[in-house]
Amino acid sequence: MVKGNIFIAGAGGIGRAAALLLETNEAMDATVFIGDISTSQLDSAIEWIASAFGTTNVTPVNMTDDSLSGVFDQCDVLLDCLPGSLAPKMAQYSIDHNMHYANLTEYVSETEQISALAKNASTGFVLQTGLAPGYINVLALRLYEEFKQDHNTDKLDSMQMKVGALSKNATSPHHYAFTWSPIGVATEYVKDAIVVRNNQRQLFPALSGRGLITIDGTVYEDNYTSGGAANLPSAFADKITNIDYKTLRYPGHYQWVEKTLSEIPISENRAKKLFDIMLETIPVVDDDVVIIYASVTGKDSNGFLRNHEKSLKVTPMKIGNAKLRAIQSTTAAPLCEMAYWLLKSKSSGVIYQTDIDTESFLNGPYVSMVYGAYTDL
Numbered sequence: 001m002v003k004g005n006i007f008i009a010g011a012g013g014i015g016r017a018a019a020l021l022l023e024t025n026e027a028m029d030a031t032v033f034i035g036d037i038s039t040s041q042l043d044s045a046i047e048w049i050a051s052a053f054g055t056t057n058v059t060p061v062n063m064t065d066d067s068l069s070g071v072f073d074q075c076d077v078l079l080d081c082l083p084g085s086l087a088p089k090m091a092q093y094s095i096d097h098n099m100h101y102a103n104l105t106e107y108v109s110e111t112e113q114i115s116a117l118a119k120n121a122s123t124g125f126v127l128q129t130g131l132a133p134g135y136i137n138v139l140a141l142r143l144y145e146e147f148k149q150d151h152n153t154d155k156l157d158s159m160q161m162k163v164g165a166l167s168k169n170a171t172s173p174h175h176y177a178f179t180w181s182p183i184g185v186a187t188e189y190v191k192d193a194i195v196v197r198n199n200q201r202q203l204f205p206a207l208s209g210r211g212l213i214t215i216d217g218t219v220y221e222d223n224y225t226s227g228g229a230a231n232l233p234s235a236f237a238d239k240i241t242n243i244d245y246k247t248l249r250y251p252g253h254y255q256w257v258e259k260t261l262s263e264i265p266i267s268e269n270r271a272k273k274l275f276d277i278m279l280e281t282i283p284v285v286d287d288d289v290v291i292i293y294a295s296v297t298g299k300d301s302n303g304f305l306r307n308h309e310k311s312l313k314v315t316p317m318k319i320g321n322a323k324l325r326a327i328q329s330t331t332a333a334p335l336c337e338m339a340y341w342l343l344k345s346k347s348s349g350v351i352y353q354t355d356i357d358t359e360s361f362l363n364g365p366y367v368s369m370v371y372g373a374y375t376d377l
Contacts, residue, residue, distance in 0.1 A: 003029040004343040005074050007099070009063070009090055010081030011036035011045035013180070014104065014130075017324050017332035018079055019058045020049050024319055027365035028340050033071055035061040052320030072097035077339045080104065083183070088113045095121055100342040102335055104130035106188060106227025115350050124347035126338045126356075130331040131290065132163040132245065133230035133353065135371070138334075140232065140294040142358035142374065143308045144240070147296050151306060156240045156298035161229060162213065162222050164248025164291040165327045174281060175252035179288035180327045186275035188247065189257055191226035196233045196243035207261075209246065210254050215293050215311050222246035223254050231352040240296075248291050290314040290326040312371065333370040337361060 006022060008015045011034050022030045036042045042060040050056040061071050072078070072093060077100040080090040084105030091114040094101035100123045105111065111127050118125035128134060140161045148154050167177035178185065192203040209224045228245035236243060257274075264273045295309035314326045324332075341347075341356075341364070361367060362374035 001029050002027070002340055002343045004076040004339070005031045006033070006077045006079060006339055007061070007072065007075040008032065008034045008079045008081060009036075011038070011041045011060075012081065013325070013328050014331050014335075015079075015081035016045040016048055017328035018081065018335050019045070020052055020319055020322060020324070021329075021332055021336045021366055021369065022339070023049065023056060023058060024052065025336070025365055025369060028343070030339075032058045033061050033075065034058055035063040035068070035071075037063045048322060052322035069097070072099065075099050077102070077342055079335050079339055081335070083181075084110050087111075088117065091117055091125065094118075094123065094125070098123060100124045100126075100339070100347075102126040102129050102338040102342065104128070104134070104331060104335060106133055106184075108191070108194070108227060118350050120349065122348050124342045124345070124349065124351055126342065126351045128227075128230045128353065129334050129338045131165070131327070131334065132161070132228040132247075134334045135330065135367070136161045136163050136228065136245070136292060136294060137230040137232055137353040138356055138358050138361050139292070139310060140296065141354060142362060143294055143296045143310060144236075145358060147298060147306070147308050150308075151298065151300040153298060153301070154239050156296050157305075158242040158295075158297045159232065159236065159240050159244075160293070160295045160297075161232075161245040162248050162291075162293040163228065163245075164220060166248070166250065166289050166291060167285045168287050168289055170250045170253070172252065174256045174278075175250045176256075177283050177285040178278075179285060179325065180331075182279050182282075182284075183271075183275050186271045186278060188225040188227060189261070189274060190271040193224035193226050193245065194229055194233045195224065195245075196237045196240065199237055199241055201233050201237045204244075207254060207258060209244070211246075212251070213248070213293070215248075215291060216313065219251060220248045220291065221251050221254050222248050231354055235352070235354045248293070286325055288316065288326045290330045314371065317370065329370045333366045334361075336366040337364045340364065340366060
């Protein structure tokens, strides 16, 4: 059994979900610490984790205390569940205290900073390993590997990745409700998306490619947003003609966002202004659903166009008496999987989604706990 001391930075919804998964899944003998600068957030997290089975061994840590360095010296892995802007700082802590590191952020600039920082690190740094980026990229990569095997070619026409963290219901005019970080939503609607077109890596403006897709009989809108493609555009631009990531929403939402953005002057901080408007008009809900879709398309040896695709719908789950929203479990599980993998493999340096063994990841103890085994999708 894999053993290790794991520090979770951030006691919000994802951090506490990761702590619960680590404590209850028997794949790993983990001593878990969870840290935050907010005492009330820490108290709430510990109470929620303990609610599952009436007790918990997770240790709360105030991240403003002078003792933080001593806690880091005890730990083998730092799982970063803090806002993406703090990711380089957390990565530096990991280097200074010889910890493995994994994060969730879709922020491109911060990811590039950590890549430079950890290039020669003696411990492993897994970047962008939540839901999107994260699981969706490994799923798409697995489809690419299967297409190569089935049709004996590594040159494909397209790779599409789509994820929607949605409420079960949505009303006009915005056709949306928050199920995760409002500032994260606003940011991905404003920053450029990295895509591949005609084998060239390009930047497309966010929300510049609205379309429709039917998944399991339900119609969704999709549109370009930033960050979700991880490093696949860089890794596969020479082999796949077109690659993109889009966020799924209910029809009508993107029209509302585009109208709202059109009324915000270019001179303003558009992400912050959009965040303020959305927070004022859009509710936060607990009953959610996560929709996942990936596909690869290309021609077989006979010249016929073939498509390999997978879709998945994840709803809230319970561990003991604790309820995890779909966005919590689907984001936390890949992060925990990487903690398990880092301790097992003892990898070093920067690790991207394309460096991960797809089969072991998709059928790993934490991912399969939430998503089900890949062969059952």
